[in-house]
Amino acid sequence: MSTQTTDAPASTIGAVARYGLLIGPLLSMIDSSIVNVAVPDIATELTAQLDEVQWVVSGYLLALGVSLALTAYLAKRYGVLRVYTVSMVLFVLASAACAVAPNIEFLIAFRAVQGFVGAPLVPLALSILLGKDGIGGGKVPISAALTLFLAPALGPTLGGLLIGAGGWRWIFIVNVPVGVIGLLLLLRVPTSVGALGSSSARFDPVGFVLLALGLTGALFGATEGTSEGWDSPVSWLPLGLGLALLVGYVFWALRRAHPAVDLQMMRHRNSAIALVLQVFCSVVAFGTVFLLPVFTQSVQGHSAFATGIALLPQGIVMGVATFFGQKLSVRVPLKILVVSGFAILAISSVFLITLEQDTPLWATALILSGRAIAIGLVTAPLLVAMLAPLPEDQLADGNTLFNITQRLGGSIGVSILGSVVAGGATLAATIDSFHLVGAILVAIAVVAGIVSLFLTQDRSTPVRSVSPLGE
Template sequence: MRLSPLMQLGLLAGPLLTMVDSSIVNVAVPDIARELNAGLATTQWVVSGYLLALAAGLTTTSYLARRFGTMRVYAIALAAFLLASAACAASPGIGALIAARAVQGFSGAPLVPLAMSILLGRQGAARQIPVAAGILFFLAPAIGPSLGGLLIAAGGWRWIFLINVPVGALALLGVRRLPAGVAPAADGHARPDPLGLVLLSAGLVSTLFGASRATTAGWTNPLAMVTLTAGLALLLLYAWWGAQTQEPAVDLTVLRHHRSALALALSVCSSVVAFAAVFLLPVFTQSVQHHTAFATGLALLPQGLITGVGTALGQRLSIRYGTRYLVVSGFAVLAVASAGLLLLTPATPLWATALILSGRAAAIGFGITPLLAVMLAPLPDTKLADGNTLFNIAQRLGGSLGVGILGSLLAARAVHTGAVPAFHEIGLILTAVAAGAALLSLRLPARTPEVALDTISARSDSGAGGKAAGE
């Protein structure tokens, strides 16, 4: 069945809004602090609270989708996100705003993995990201700061939350028109995994908080090290627990297949190389080249659009040329484009910077769809929520840790060598990561495999004696 434009909007607007809201508030922090009479350190929790709550909400997504149905959970999460957005806009003080942002993050967490599950699940074995979804999903993080600046200039910081309400309300109308069979139904016998949820959510939140703290306060900061170490330990404990229980909070069965695990690891490498430049380059353009935040945002915009177009083009090329060839080529181009960062100087025009980023964006777009297809290939539709949730968790962990480490290294090296040489060193690291990923990509299958989950489970059982969670 072909989805109408309104139905497609229902599935695309939710992920778009939650991803835009991950970055749109960054430019509003000074205005919020001034109007609500709060310190910058406290106001930063408007950003951090959203991201940490979003991470915690991700851990509940798979169980909620199994127990209550993918479509129902998506609709309720979208409605709750809109109500929280309205509460953010109406907040009388900083405490109320931080609380509303936490609710907004928690309720928005299921929107990306569940929308992807619905869109990919409709296609059976030939799972491909729709063209519009690819463009919007990768454009969203890039347009956040620019859109935020425009809305603040037009009507004040409250408009960055109010804009969600009409767009989301229209999306809810589209969701209501979706046919009942578009997503897996509820499983009334699905059991919760309380211990797994606690281990996974606490581990994810603690790790992300520790990485964020280390980025700002340094990797020798006691609070950063304690929370980061505790978070990683809890995540390892969850990995052990998830292999022992029949219905874990997030099913890790897919990782027992080495090709799926490799595809996930490579996608994390791609995320680190991509987002490190997105987060660190504005520091260079504003502090070294002295461009405005708005001009920098405009320079970052083309890469989001090109990544989305590259994603759509990549899935067509993977069908024609095969997975391995496309991913290896994508990472090789990414390495060459990342080496272009070594050419940046204080006098480099923004259009040249945008051109370098666009080359990187195209390469990332080519590779991400085939990697996602390889990872999800073993999963039936009923397990897509687990696969997409795991993909989102890995992306957030890898991206946060990678950006945190590289950001701290950039700050430390800038003190000793200067800002430009330090940024060139980061460019060398990103080039090396992309080149290493290209070599690892040679182990991918020539074409996306179509492997049944029970086949993977049987192989895993014979090797480890455990019972797969998907049985």
């Protein structure tokens, strides 16, 4: 497959085009979690049962899993920027349809469409930004790192604010003007960026079926684990079958010349280790920012607005940490930087064990900010290390694989941790459950730090760097 070169230097394109490429991933990631807080309101207005409304959440995730299995092929066949643009247009239209849903069946159907067309937005935007001839000039904007971890975490809080201001339909309505702005900003993106499409790209039907069914099974099982409990066959059976199919896909893909998603990057030591570490990071990051709002609202009695304010500082801190992580990566070996990041993550997670009913929100904000420092130091360098060995025409595969593991690892991790918290029958037991979750997250961070010791600094491979948005 051929690749393209820019028709203008990255420096002359500026931040506007990058914002255009990040609005799509931002909306897609937020929408994976924003509906969670709207379930009761949707059930009331559309006169639906709660188990029906849950499919508004599950349908999105399952359709997303199927679409991720197609993303790499579509990018190779039709071109990265073209597929991204079409996905963005369809995502805005699907959001508008969800906003005017007359009944629950209509809403479930178009939420599935929304998930299907929104799945390519994250990996394809990153492919363009990371391409050596693309807008980012091989650099990862800080805003991209924030999108990967902060956007889905803020979904429930943002959803609560929108529902309080105008009702549940506003969580979809807001996507329309923001999405249109993103499409207008895409006009500043040169049509020559990203890998070109090629009629010689081959579709892998067997690999697609294995990957699509594996992802939908695993995501569905993880989703049901929180609501039904892990002792229910509805949870562990689809999760087990899904993971088995995904293992089967790995063996299939490594023996195919043109698999649905190329896994050749896993043959590179740093890429494989970085991918595993990103899964650990996803579990620790998502686990906290999804569960802490539950703690502050259900245990401490704070409002969704107050909780949202407490969550905001971590975004600023993560941006600053990513910036300094970029500066340090030039002088500090990858192994030392990542190990230090996970060490900070473990230390800051220890304070989760001290949370009590009367813990002030500013203290919670400090704990989250300490964790944001660590995630800012770890996320972008690992993403760079994972994708560094890949040529331009394999970036869509690499970013799709990254997005699959991040979403799958985050979903399963949050579901398991959520089940631990849900086991508390009394207020004291619930607080103890949150302390146990804190201990688990500390253990995960420590294990990740140990695994990080096996990273190497490969001087033979040109390493993509991380840059702030305006550079």
